[in-house]
Amino acid sequence: MTSEPAPSLRLLHLSDVHFGRVNPALIAPMLRAVEGLAPDLVVISGDLTQRARPAQFAAARGFLDRLPVPWMAVPGNHDIPLDRPFRRFFRPFGAYRRAIGADLAPVVDLPGLSVLGLNTATPRHWQAGRIAPARFLALLARVRAAKARNQIVAVVAHHPFSQPPGTDKQLMTGAATALEALAAAGADLVLSGHLHHWAIAPLAAPEGGARLLQVQAGTALSTRERGEPNDFALIEISRGRAARLAIARHAAGPGGDFGAIARQVYVRQGDHWVLQEAPARAPGAVPQSGKMPGEVSAPSSNFDR
Ligand SMILES: [Fe+2]
Ligand SMILES: [Fe+2]
Numbered sequence: 001m002t003s004e005p006a007p008s009l010r011l012l013h014l015s016d017v018h019f020g021r022v023n024p025a026l027i028a029p030m031l032r033a034v035e036g037l038a039p040d041l042v043v044i045s046g047d048l049t050q051r052a053r054p055a056q057f058a059a060a061r062g063f064l065d066r067l068p069v070p071w072m073a074v075p076g077n078h079d080i081p082l083d084r085p086f087r088r089f090f091r092p093f094g095a096y097r098r099a100i101g102a103d104l105a106p107v108v109d110l111p112g113l114s115v116l117g118l119n120t121a122t123p124r125h126w127q128a129g130r131i132a133p134a135r136f137l138a139l140l141a142r143v144r145a146a147k148a149r150n151q152i153v154a155v156v157a158h159h160p161f162s163q164p165p166g167t168d169k170q171l172m173t174g175a176a177t178a179l180e181a182l183a184a185a186g187a188d189l190v191l192s193g194h195l196h197h198w199a200i201a202p203l204a205a206p207e208g209g210a211r212l213l214q215v216q217a218g219t220a221l222s223t224r225e226r227g228e229p230n231d232f233a234l235i236e237i238s239r240g241r242a243a244r245l246a247i248a249r250h251a252a253g254p255g256g257d258f259g260a261i262a263r264q265v266y267v268r269q270g271d272h273w274v275l276q277e278a279p280a281r282a283p284g285a286v287p288q289s290g291k292m293p294g295e296v297s298a299p300s301s302n303f304d305r
Helices: 024-037 054-066 085-090 094-099 133-148 175-185
Strands: 008-014 041-045 071-074 107-110 113-118 152-157 189-192 199-203 212-216 231-239 243-252 258-269 272-277
Touching (some): 024 258, 041 152, 113 133, 133 175, 175 212
Parallel strands (some): 113 152, 189 212
Antiparallel strands (some): 231 243
16 A cells, blocks of 8 residues: 655745845845745745835835745834834834735645744834734734644744844843743744844753744845855645654855755654754755854754854
8 A cells, every 4th residue: 555645845934135235146046946946935034125115125025026936924123114213113014014015924824834924023122023912912822723723833923032142132022931832832833034144943842852943044135144145944844644844954155056055854753843864964065164054063052053
C-alpha cells in the first residue's frame, strides 16, 4: 500500500524591505527567487519603507504587485512617519493604508495553516513597538480557533517577541508575557524582523525543544544590512504523521542572486518542536565570520544568529 505524500505549504518570509533605502540591484534577483521557489504566500513583516513617504509606499506597492504569488503584510515602525509629527500621531497609518492595505492585521487561511498578522507599530513607542492589549486578546482568540481546527499557526509581527543577547534595541514592553501567552494558546511560529539580523529562536521551553519558533529575517532589499547579507526565509510546512517545518535562510551572494545558505528542520513531538537535522552548509553557501548563520551553537542562548 502506498501512502499519499504529505501535503505541504511554502511560506516565503521577507522583512524590512525599506523602500527609500533599497538596493535596486536586488529587486530583479528577489523577484526571480520568489518565482523560482513558488511559495503559497509571501509574508512581509514590516518596514516596507524607510520614512513612510507616499512615494516610498508607492514603490513598495509596485514591488508587491510584481510578486507572482499572493502576499500579506503588517506595518513596521518605519511605516509610521517619525519626522512628521501631525501625521505620526494623528494619521500614523494613513499612507500605509492607502498604498498597502486598510487591514493592519490581515489573516490568511490556507489548508492546515493560519497566518495571523499583528500590528506592533505605534506612534508613541516608535522604536520599541507595543502590543496593544485588545489587539493581542483578539489575536489569542484567533490562535485558539485555528488550533481547534488543527491548523499550524504563524503569527506575523514586525517587532520580535524575544531578542538575542547584546541587541542594541529595546525589546517590546510585555513581549515576554505575550510570548508565553502565544505559546500557551498553541501558536507554532512567530515571523518577525526589525533587528536586521537573521535568527531562528526556539522559545518558551526551558527544558529543551521549543513550544514556539521565532524566525527573525534580516533586511531583504535595503542597504541597511548591518554587516549581514540581505536575506529572506523559506519555510516549508508539511503535515505527515508528524508536522514538520523546514526553515531555510536564502541570502544574496556577491552577484546579487539569492541562494540557500542554511537550513534547519523541526518536527513536532507532543507540544514541542524538536530540531531534527543539524544545519548543513548548502551548495554555494556564503561563509560568514567562520560560522554558518543557521547554527545553534550557544547553549546559554536560545538564539541562532
Ligand atoms: Fe527595519
Ligand atoms: Fe523596524
